[in-house]
Amino acid sequence: MLNQRKTLQLYILIEIGLIASYRVVEYAYPSSGVHFWKDVFYLVPLSFGIFAVYYSYNIRCKKQNCNAKQVFRGWSIFDLAWPNSKCYRCGEDLNK
Ligand SMILES: [Zn+2]
Secondary structure: OHHHHHHHHHHHHHHHHHHHHHHHHHHHOOOOOOOOHHHHHHHHHHHHHHHHHHHHHHOOOOOOOOOOOOOEEEOOOHHHHOOOOOOOOOOOOOOO
């Protein structure tokens, strides 16, 4: 089974692939009449990106009095971190 770190890395890879495919479509069909398809290729990475952020926001410690968020550890971009197999604050095993 994938742990949360692997799952999140997979989501980011998918997101990069989606953005790349949008770029390819944009490059292949410059200003032609395919607005519908361009919109689809734009909206899918956008909504998947929101989903990936939502997923990482919900990676929390399961211990009730800790409940520390493992990815968004603070309010700054520098507080972002990969989730580990153990809680960074209390050491609780997150994969059980
Ligand atoms: Zn914890």
